[in-house]
Amino acid sequence: xxxxxxxxxxxxxxxxxxxxxxxxxxxxxxxxxxxxxxxxxxxxxxxxxxxxxxxxxxxxxxxxxxxxxxxxxxxxxxxxxxxxxxxxxxxxxxxxxxxxxxxxxxxxxxxxxxxxxxxxxxxxxxxxxxxxxxxxxxxxxxxxxxxxxxx
Amino acid sequence: xxxxxxxxxxxxxxxxxxxxxxxxxxxxxxxxxxxxxxxxxxxxxxxxxxxxxxxxxxxxxxxxxxxxxxxxxxxxxxxxxxxxxxxxxxxxxxxxxxxxxxxxxxxxxxxxxxxxxxxxxxxxxxxxxxxxxxxxxxxxxxxxxxxxxxxxxxxx
Numbered sequence: 076x077x078x079x080x081x082x083x084x085x086x087x088x089x090x091x092x093x094x095x096x097x098x099x100x101x102x103x104x105x106x107x108x109x110x111x112x113x114x115x116x117x118x119x120x121x122x123x124x125x126x127x128x129x130x131x132x133x134x135x136x137x138x139x140x141x142x143x144x145x146x147x148x149x150x151x152x153x154x155x156x157x158x159x160x161x162x163x164x165x166x167x168x169x170x171x172x173x174x175x176x177x178x179x180x181x182x183x184x185x186x187x188x189x190x191x192x193x194x195x196x197x198x199x200x201x202x203x204x205x206x207x208x209x210x211x212x213x214x215x216x217x218x219x220x221x222x223x224x225x226x
Numbered sequence: 227x228x229x230x231x232x233x234x235x236x237x238x239x240x241x242x243x244x245x246x247x248x249x250x251x252x253x254x255x256x257x258x259x260x261x262x263x264x265x266x267x268x269x270x271x272x273x274x275x276x277x278x279x280x281x282x283x284x285x286x287x288x289x290x291x292x293x294x295x296x297x298x299x300x301x302x303x304x305x306x307x308x309x310x311x312x313x314x315x316x317x318x319x320x321x322x323x324x325x326x327x328x329x330x331x332x333x334x335x336x337x338x339x340x341x342x343x344x345x346x347x348x349x350x351x352x353x354x355x356x357x358x359x360x361x362x363x364x365x366x367x368x369x370x371x372x373x374x375x376x377x378x379x380x381x382x
Contacts, residue, residue, distance in 0.1 A: 205340065206305045213339055222339030 076121070076154040084118055085111050100157040108160055109170050115147060115156065116175055123147035123156065126176035129183060131190035135216040140164040141192055145172070162192060171197040189214035243381040250294070250320065251282075251376040254369060257293035257313060258286035262300025264327040264359040271362035283369055290316040295372070297365070298349070301329035302342040314349055320382035324368055325351045328358040 076099050078092050088111050091102040103111055115123045125148045132142035141162040148155050160169060171194040172179035183194040184203040191212035194200055202209065211218055227240045260268055272278050272286060287293040290313045302310055314323070325345045328334030331354045333343035345351050352375060355368035376382075 204305075209304070209339075211339075218339075220338055 076149075076152075076156045080120060081156065084121060085114050098155070098157065100159060102159045102161070105160055105162060105169050108158075108172070109175075111158065112145075112147075112172055112175050121149065122151045123149045125150055126172065126178045126182070127155075129172070129179060129186060131186040131192050131214065133190060133214065133216045138163070141167050141190060143169055143186065143192060167191060168193045168195055170195055171200075173197055188212065191215065246381050247376055250382075251373040253285075254281075254283045254295050254322070254372065255285045255287050255293050256283060256295045256297050257290055257317065258288050259313065260299040261302060261306060261310075262327075262329065262359075264299035264330070264357075267359045267362055268297055268299045268326065268365060271365045276362040276366060278366060278369070281366065281370060281373070290314075291318055293317055294320070295322045295324055295369070296349075297324045297326050298330040298345045298351075299326045301334065301336060302345060303340050304342055305340070307342050307348060310345075311348055322352045322372055322376075323349050324353045324355065324372060326355045326357075326365055326368070327360045328356065331356065334358060 078094055078099055081092070081099065081101060082089065085101070085103075088103050088107040089101050090104060093100045115121045126145065127148045128144075128146040130144050132144055134140055134142060139161040141164060143160045143162060145158040145160075146155065147158065162169060167190070169192065171183055173183070173196070180198065181203060183197055184199070184201060186192050187194060187197075187200055188202040188204050189212055201207070205213065211222070227238065230237050230239065260266075270276060272284065278284055283295075294317075296314055296317065298310065314321070323345065325331045329336065329341070330345045333341050335358070337343065342348070353368045353372045355364050357364050360368075
């Protein structure tokens with residue numbers, strides 16, 4: 076996937092773009108995630124039919140603090156794209172991608188578990204890795220290594 | 227202990243406690259489960275080279291209801307702890323617990339939010355075996371220490 080093709084398809088949503096060793100990364104706003112992903116999935120030249128990863132990022136002390144990173148793959152064309160969405164700490168919430176890719180279900184649960192980022196419209200936003208009675212979100216950079224609870 | 231003739235038969239008499247403990251300690255059947263790298267050493271201890279069978283510990287039981295000893299071989303994560311507790315609760319009395327390796331003894335390398343800091347936080351541990359991971363010789367030594375403990379203590 077080249078930046079030129081991406082600009083042609085979703086240019087109006089792209090805030091920043093970057094290409095490193097043929098890996099293309101685009102940064103978009105939170106509100107654009109659903110329209111952008113719809114285009115990337117449905118468009119004939121893109122057909123990103125596989126959400127290969129979705130993960131969080133804590134950039135403390137920078138602002139905006141969080142980022143959600145989506146890695147898309149097309150089984151048809153064997154090409155990839157990375158989408159980054161910055162999120163403010165005070166409002167770490169983003170639309171869930173489960174309506175587009177079922178793979179998003181557990182990936183978003185992991186992201187919620189580790190960073191506390193909430194995915195609106197997710198069918199089952201529970202913790203997935205840590206125990207249910209756990210307090211806090213362990214991959215946040217200000218999370219104490221030995222845990223916030225003493226037990 | 228005494229040997230007497232009763233009719234035509236030779237009868238050995240001893241205290242019931244002694245015989246109970248003798249049979250318990252010479253057929254210590256471990257529960258077959260492992261949590262981390264110590265489990266590999268435990269498997270090795272059971273296999274031909276170290277051969278725990280020499281001491282009556284050969285029968286690793288897959289069912290907790292048939293096991294006498296729980297060898298906690300590895301790191302107990304907080305997510306795994308309820309499952310370990312449940313296995314322990316399902317074992318029939320008398321039962322013993324051996325904490326194998328640094329993680330099971332004290333949390334070991336992992337003083338973190340995700341790891342239970344020692345099996346003794348929620349189970350009554352009888353024997354602690356140090357090592358990271360504990361070698362098969364250490365495990366066998368620990369289980370022999372457990373046999374000595376059973377011999378020494380009150381019958382369970």
